[in-house]
Amino acid sequence: MKEIVSAILSDDVAAGDIAALSIPESYRGSVVRKEDVGMFEGLATADKDPRKSLHVQDVPTPEPGPGEALVAVMASSVNYNTVWSSIFEPLPTFGFLERYGRLSELTKRHDLPYHVLGSDLAGVVLRTGPGVNRWKAGDRVVAHCLSVELESADGHDDTMLDPEQRIWGFETNFGGLAEIALVKSNQLMPKPAHLSWEEAASPGLVNSTAYRQLVSRNGAGMKQGDNVLIWGASGGLGSYATQFALAGGATPICVVSSPEKAEICRKIGADAVIDRNAEGYRFWKDEQTQDPREWKRFGSKIRELTGGEDIDIVFEHPGRETFGASVYVTRKGGTITTCASTSGYMHQYDNRYLWMSLKRIIGSHFANYREAWEANRLVAKGKIHPTLSKTYSLEETGQAAYDVHRNLHQGKVGVLCLSPEEGLGVRDHDMRAEHLDAINRFRATGR
Known part of the structure; x- marks a missing residue:
């Protein structure tokens, strides 16, 4: 592993040098173990501690099969699916691995008593399997997290509709919170040259998700002039939605939970910000009853900030806690796009405000390859910027997941895997200097 890191960090390494490196028989990965599935039984969700369930251990290195690639992971990041996996909610992810393992001899490798987590990476291709032509050893890449088989016609208009669509590192094994990851070659995209490894690793899942949900024709199809309500606008997902709204000529109305988070939104460029805690909104009277x-x-409050206009698009991801309000405040003919449901999956709303006002609810889940590529292209062009606030070591993955679980973070938190320190991997220094303030916007908020 030291030889791999040394070669990647070298200024004059050639692709042939990377291809000639020996692949280690094992590597360190951040895993949950099947034997631990019941460890949190009887505890409330908030009391389940990822630091107790996430372990960094040596695991055998898989051989890349047809259409696959092994990537040396320089950096990764924590998403909410890492939290779900680590607390075994809503279901232990080993069920996903078992079902995937039944699909073929190749996928059988994923059904293991441990699950290497992580749905983001930035790194260098080490090996490719048969049939891979676009990518080669030595390529600097990031990976999106859509894993598809594409053996069904259903997935050939929009790959997210493939019946065998899965999220890599959540519903498959060999994820990015590790020294080496196994991905399909059609997950790979060029690493933005002006970003460090940890910065490049942080946008992947959330940036692509926000792009599809808000910008793509498969989502809300946002246009210039739209008023866009963004819940959790300073968080890992919302911070990208805020950037897309501003870059696309829309007006984001950012909902946050503290003055510090409100200030982050203003630094991004948003003027209309609502601190829901300061305003004291309580959308539920009790567990069963909402408060219209x-x-x-x-x-x-929204009309006060928009000059009397209602919301065209709601960027929904909290779910149960906010969904009734989201449906209500959307204008006649407007759109609510929804994913994730971090506060609960069982949404309740008054259908009169949907049905009689011709509103639409659109379910959105991650992104297809084209959408992920476009979202990454905007990062590479300096139109959209990372929202990295803090970086942990691979050994500290449990703490990183704990911070996300307890909402102690801002933006995204990164994890250094093979990269020995922060700030490495930059090749376009001129472009970086041009955007440095935007790249570092969230850094002062890390704690």
């Missing part, structure tokens, strides 16, 4: 008066009060 609070929806109306929330709608009045």
